[in-house]
Amino acid sequence: MSDDQSRFIRPKDLDNAQRTTWTAQLIWRLEAFAWDWLFWTPMSLMPVTWASNTIAAILKAAGPFTSQHRTMIRNLRMAFPKWTRQQADEVARGAWETLGRTAGEMPHLARMKPYAPNSQVEVIGAERLDAIRESGKPAVLIGGHFANWEVMASSICNRPLDAQITYRSANNPYIDLRIAKARHAYGINVLTPKGAGTRELMRALGRGQPIALMNDQKFNQGIAVPFFGYDAMTAPGPTRLAMKFGAPLVPISCLRTAPGRYRVTVHEPFMPDTDPDEDKAIYNTVLRINQWVEARIREAPEQWFWMHNRWPKEAWVKAGVLED
Numbered sequence: 001m002s003d004d005q006s007r008f009i010r011p012k013d014l015d016n017a018q019r020t021t022w023t024a025q026l027i028w029r030l031e032a033f034a035w036d037w038l039f040w041t042p043m044s045l046m047p048v049t050w051a052s053n054t055i056a057a058i059l060k061a062a063g064p065f066t067s068q069h070r071t072m073i074r075n076l077r078m079a080f081p082k083w084t085r086q087q088a089d090e091v092a093r094g095a096w097e098t099l100g101r102t103a104g105e106m107p108h109l110a111r112m113k114p115y116a117p118n119s120q121v122e123v124i125g126a127e128r129l130d131a132i133r134e135s136g137k138p139a140v141l142i143g144g145h146f147a148n149w150e151v152m153a154s155s156i157c158n159r160p161l162d163a164q165i166t167y168r169s170a171n172n173p174y175i176d177l178r179i180a181k182a183r184h185a186y187g188i189n190v191l192t193p194k195g196a197g198t199r200e201l202m203r204a205l206g207r208g209q210p211i212a213l214m215n216d217q218k219f220n221q222g223i224a225v226p227f228f229g230y231d232a233m234t235a236p237g238p239t240r241l242a243m244k245f246g247a248p249l250v251p252i253s254c255l256r257t258a259p260g261r262y263r264v265t266v267h268e269p270f271m272p273d274t275d276p277d278e279d280k281a282i283y284n285t286v287l288r289i290n291q292w293v294e295a296r297i298r299e300a301p302e303q304w305f306w307m308h309n310r311w312p313k314e315a316w317v318k319a320g321v322l323e324d
Helices: 012-018 022-045 048-065 067-079 085-111 126-135 149-157 173-185 198-206 237-245 278-299 313-319
Strands: 121-124 140-143 164-167 190-193 211-214 218-227 230-234 249-258 261-266
Touching (some): 022 085, 048 067, 048 085, 085 173, 121 149, 140 237, 149 249, 149 261, 198 211, 211 237, 218 278, 237 278
Parallel strands (some): 140 211
């Protein structure tokens, strides 16, 4: 096994379930070929601003014709009920642009060193990462899909902070390995798949190592906690891990300030709620996290990932946006 392969953990059930036919293998390889020659190589040969602008323009033009755009409009109208359909559509197009910039800039992240002189990435509160490293104690870093979330991970690991980062595996194992290699190139040494890596995360915390997770996406096995005024299934895992190991929760956000330029903020750490009723303590802590995520979204709504079904259909019905 190569060094690159040994440095990230891919859920074996995903490979076992999909490694079934030669047709699947052929499709994977064709997708990987397209990834290499239609996306990665052309973007890596461009200056980062050109690459960012190119994919942003493509997705901003094509995105509104997809079913995900309708999902975005519903989500935005529900989260911001005073907005007109036109306002929601404008922000939705901005979200497509944001996603395009994240993709276009990915081949350049290894060269976008957060702490280098004249870096394109400004990090506020980096001393909080230093404090975690110097303490030798566990910490649970939490973030969301703000602006370019890859930049947040780079800012953590290039401090350097030996954090174990969770990620969602790509269905195509060849592309998954390519993405893992790219992440290793800009400083992420250990990648743990969501769902399949809980044991690895607990081992890391037990060693006094920090872990980093996203906590803003729908999790069907989670708990219903208000988000923009409507219950949303939210993962309690980061909170449970912080409670189990007596670790602080450390929120991290990212804001795009210009094409290829970012401001990453490491916010004030906080401890989980201490209500003697464990279920209440978990609920109160997850609610606090949701409120923090909501506040960051309000600061730059076009820089959040609105494309997914964050709320159940019942919330759309309750908000009266199902026909949008």
